[in-house]
Amino acid sequence: MNQALGIDIGGSSIKSARVNPETGDLLTDIASTPLADRRSVDDVLELVRGIIAAQPEILPVGVGFPGVVRQGRTKPATHLEHGWNNFDFLGAIRSCTSGPVAVLNDADAAGLAEMRFGAGLRYNGPDGGPVLLITLGTGIGTALFHRGCLFPNLELGHIEIDGADAELLAAASVRTHKHLDWQRWGAQVNRYLQTIERLLSPELIIIGGGVSENFAHFSEFLVTEAVVRPARLGNAAGLVGATLAIPPALP
Ligand code: BGC
Numbered sequence: 001m002n003q004a005l006g007i008d009i010g011g012s013s014i015k016s017a018r019v020n021p022e023t024g025d026l027l028t029d030i031a032s033t034p035l036a037d038r039r040s041v042d043d044v045l046e047l048v049r050g051i052i053a054a055q056p057e058i059l060p061v062g063v064g065f066p067g068v069v070r071q072g073r074t075k076p077a078t079h080l081e082h083g084w085n086n087f088d089f090l091g092a093i094r095s096c097t098s099g100p101v102a103v104l105n106d107a108d109a110a111g112l113a114e115m116r117f118g119a120g121l122r123y124n125g126p127d128g129g130p131v132l133l134i135t136l137g138t139g140i141g142t143a144l145f146h147r148g149c150l151f152p153n154l155e156l157g158h159i160e161i162d163g164a165d166a167e168l169l170a171a172a173s174v175r176t177h178k179h180l181d182w183q184r185w186g187a188q189v190n191r192y193l194q195t196i197e198r199l200l201s202p203e204l205i206i207i208g209g210g211v212s213e214n215f216a217h218f219s220e221f222l223v224t225e226a227v228v229r230p231a232r233l234g235n236a237a238g239l240v241g242a243t244l245a246i247p248p249a250l251p
Pocket of ligand 1: 010
């Protein structure tokens with residue numbers, strides 16, 4: 001499969017692009033559709049259906065979802081509306097296309113891409129120690145790999161720190177909403193990383209999400225035992241990784 005459509009449903013927009021899943025290369029620019037208040041199941045499905053229908057040909061489709069996805073069914077997502085609990089999202093996407101499809105958690109998708117093509121490449125084998133990818137965006141997504149294998153649906157963005165959800169401390173949205181400077185927000189991210197590190201001891205932490213492009217602004221405030229690196233695929237990691245989860249088409 002050398003062409004697929006990657007779709008990344010985030011907390012504020014849906015990003016999509018054609019991808020070569022064999023190389024991780026983007027074959028088109030990333031299109032971004034703002035979600036604004038369109039967060040219900042019907043709204044999101046309509047937007048995703050539109051993105052798929054706008055392709056000039058039938059392509060395999062991979063979709064990253066900002067919440068837990070088990071066997072194609074979603075759990076409630078913090079940054080979407082109610083109605084997603086136990087929703088058969090895989091079935092709904094299947095009904096939009098005759099090609100093969102995959103649906104998975106957005107951070108898991110970003111992690112797959114970073115392990116295969118990006119910052120985690122060196123750890124992506126039988127000798128690879130634990131790698132934790134953390135996406136800092138509207139919320140916090142986490143994906144854990146050991147020896148290159150993903151432990152899916154890890155929701156470490158919602159651990160409690162000082163009695164509050166960690167997303168309220170270290171998501172990238174906190175920096176913008178509270179007008180924090182890089183040092184103040186970097187210190188909060190550091191608090192989060194150190195808390196996580198006490199629980200998991202990863203060898204490598206990859207920081208993903210759009211803010212990874214500004215890694216140089218806050219990396220000096222991060223003091224961890226693990227090596228910390230920005231996602232190499234930046235904002236494209238989620239949609240690239242979603243295409244890696246697509247099962248091969250039946251002959
Ligand atoms: C969700 C995660 C998701 C992350 C990033 C969190 O609020 O619980 O499942 O990966 O946001 O979208």
